[in-house]
Amino acid sequence: MKLITQALTILVLLTGCSYVLWSQDDVDHQLTVDVADTRAAIQPTMYGIFFEDINFAADGGLYAEMVKNRNFEFELPKTGWVEPTSDRFSLNEDSGRSTIIKNGEDPADLNFLRVTLMNPDNYTLINEGFRGMGVREGASYDVSVHARPGKGSVTAIRFELIDTVGTSLGSTTLPVAGTSWQEYTGTLRATATEQKARLRITFTGTGEIDLDMISLFPQDTWKGRKQGLRKDLVQLLADLEPGFLRFPGGCIVEGRTLDRRYQWKKTVGPIEERELLVNRWNTEFDHRPTPDYYQSFGLGFFEYFQLAEDLGAEPLPILSCGMACQFNTGEVVPMDELDPYVQDALDLIEFANGDTATRWGKLRADMGHPEPFAMKYIGVGNEQWGPDYIERYRVFEASIKKQHPDIVIISGSGPFPDGEQFEYGMEQLTELDAEIVDEHYYRPPNWFRQNATRYDSYDRDGPKIFAGEYAAQSVAIASPDNENNWECALAEAAFMTGLERNADLVVMTSYAPLMAHADGWQWTPDLIWFNNLESYGTPNYYVQKLFANHAGTDLLHITSNGEAVTGQQDLYASAVKDRERGQLYIKVANTGAEAHSVRIELANAGSLGEATALTLGSPEGETLNSFAAPRRISPREQPLVVEGDQLVADVPAKSLVIYRVDLPAR
Structure with a gap:
């Protein structure tokens, strides 16, 4: 049976054909899902998008302007x-x-x-x-x-x-x-x-x-808007069906210095009146200097809100808390000079949600959107750490909640998922009853596999979690040699089953960075790659897409021998149902070199309908997508047969499989 399974595994991954093992003998794993036992509601924001203007993601990328330095405002005015x-x-x-x-x-x-x-x-x-x-x-x-x-x-x-x-x-x-x-x-x-x-x-x-x-x-821009966004790139985002759009970053929120921080008020109004800013990534890395990297802000806060609306996503803006990037100058605004930063946050809420009779609400209307954007979330700081951040967060939180008690504030636990800085931030934010804490993880693939149980033991009375930036690093963080290979993507899939299994606590997640220009990048790996004509999703993109397209509404409990499936024999699993679509989604990641046959008992499911397997994978962990082969790793869909209340199928080696089952109408 094992030899047959291994042969079929190679066949499915090379040909894209799916298969089912119909014999119920010799199955490796007996899994159980109680379809009637909802453990938690899956938030609509569970899977979203983190956008930062890095790797020419805005100017030269999503923003479709083709002329560089169109108004001669670069520090060297004839650049380009x-x-x-x-x-x-x-x-x-x-x-x-x-x-x-x-x-x-x-x-x-x-x-x-x-x-x-x-x-x-x-x-x-x-x-x-x-x-x-x-x-x-x-x-x-x-x-x-x-x-x-x-x-x-x-x-x-x-x-x-x-x-x-x-x-x-x-x-x-x-x-x-x-x-x-x-x-x-x-x-x-x-x-x-x-x-x-x-x-x-x-x-x-x-x-x-x-x-x-x-x-x-x-002329052929997204939704045909003049001076708008690049159509193919937005379509890749729309296909993710994101629950939120976090913008504009990332470290560009902070700036190398406070004078060069991102200031949203300079990115709205007439295009020609928006003040240019050097991009903080332009000379960050010796291996990829890009001194011609600036921000024109043709893609500004109005356009971000509009994009979120187009995507059906909640807008999630992140604002400076008065601290420049602590990896650069670490400049901190004195507490007695913090008021303008806080006012920027209050004015942004007015811009997004205010009546057209207000100053900033009127500006939004003048730009063509009289209706409010109905913003619900705002982030204070990017990934700052230490007492300086906590002190400033307190002031922001008090001011925002006093005037807008319904706005949910996102705080941050620093740039790392562990260590002294992280522990201090989480302790302080928990004491402050912070609503949602943003955690970041840039770690090797093995870390992601090992941390699929990270949130199983988190305090349910503490803050909710936003997994705001994560990506498996094939070499090392910030290495120019990182690749978006299948091993990294599959490790992320294993980790994501743990995020989903803890959906009562983890309410937002997003991969980072989002985009990279093939000739203008600074950071790898990245979810989407593009050049001036083409774009493609990486294996990591298709992992994100499969999870987001099958997010569901109700978290279910999937077990093997009564335990959660968290890496035993290299299998990781989560299960949800979607009440609106009337479907069950079981996500199984096999990070091992051998295929596994599974029998899944669907308790309390009733009479089941059609079933489908969506398989994503490759026998080789180094496999990549590329401009020449943009869908080398992409989902393959094949029907499955459900017998009674059981599904018997195979999970190929090094694969992510989503089993989609139609549930009876209720």
Whole structure:
């Protein structure tokens, strides 16, 4: 029987075919699920998304703007822009030149570019995009520019997509006139597909012209919104069916210094009035320096709230608590200067939920959303630790609860899942009756397997738990050599059965980081990888998707010989039912090298309907998905036969299987 099972295991994982062992003899495991015994309610927020602008996840990623440094506000204002001649790609002062002009004291618009043209037939200005620009044959792109003709006779601006050798891929010409700033818009259509395209700008006439806010967006964005989000990336998020969206991070909330922390008020209102900020990840790692990594905030707090609404997810914003990243400067705002930070939190609640007669509610309405976003959660700090954090958390908690007692506050236990910092934070937050504590785990796969029982013994009278950031590290935390391989994903699946089994305590979970640009990443591993044209979900993504798509509403108890299934003979299991869908979901992870046959008794289930097995796995733990094979590891679905109140099936080696059974109508 074992040899047959092993042979079939290899067959299923290589071919994608599922199979069932119909004999009830020689089964390895007898499992029992009492379908009528609800142990806890599964919260709608059980599985969600953690978004941080790391790895070019916002600018160059989810935010579909294709022009880098569109308003010349980087610290080196010409970053992303080059001035080759039209043929030789070298500077030619006889043709023309560009100069950065200081624009006054407006922090959102310090600079613009003045182009002086002597021989416009031989002068070009090129933007390199975010490691290039991805364009598709036949697709249309909206171009816009703020321009002001000066002395001379410049009468038109030509925008042209080009490939890596300068061949034209489509163009449009915009006439310009007058002597004041105006916005000019047009559309160009790509004639070929190119992942590393660039935008070339040329001019008609001689003299001077001032340029600012040069922008290029695909028309085919998420929900067709102008200047919106990249459609394929949002679709991958939507397919996760997330219960919440945590934003904007992560360490970017804190900043390297307090001056460079994320300030939500600078990310709302008209796009051109949003103040640029250097991304705190730009030079964090010597192995991946990205000095051209900034935040334009085209993806700002309004867009985050809107995205959460689109996804049907609860918005969960995280705000600075007055402490810069403790891995960097650790700068702390004095307690007598904390009020503006607290007020930011109160004003954010007004922005999200306030009446349009209020200042911030009116701004939300002016941006196109008069209805409240119905925000229920807010996070105070990211992963700060120590007495300084607890002292500041107390102030935030008191102020928020005084004015908004129904808002649920997320606190943090620091960056590690154990040790002195963690123990201190949990002790203090428990004493303060904190509602939900955010725990983070970046550990080797073995840690995740061993910690499937982590929450079995947690105090049920203490805070609820948000597993806010976790990912198995194939090499070491922050190593550039980490991979999203199947061993890591399967270890996370084993751990997640423990999270789900403790759903009375664990009410929110999310993998991190979410996204990475193939040419612009700083941190690995990551849930979703993309380049300028393509994207794919990792094996870890499909683990998350299977759990989230089968979250259920009621936690059930699955046992083997009366005990929870927490790694005995490499098996981990959890079970839930979904009252709304009328289905039972049994999740079984087999982290071992041998297949196991199981017989699952479904007590008090009644007459059962159709059953399906969703199998995810590979015999090799090093297996990866890639751009060339984006679904190498992805779920395979096959029908199962249920006999009476029992299900007999096989769990392949190194696999996650979800058994989905239709329950009788009640």
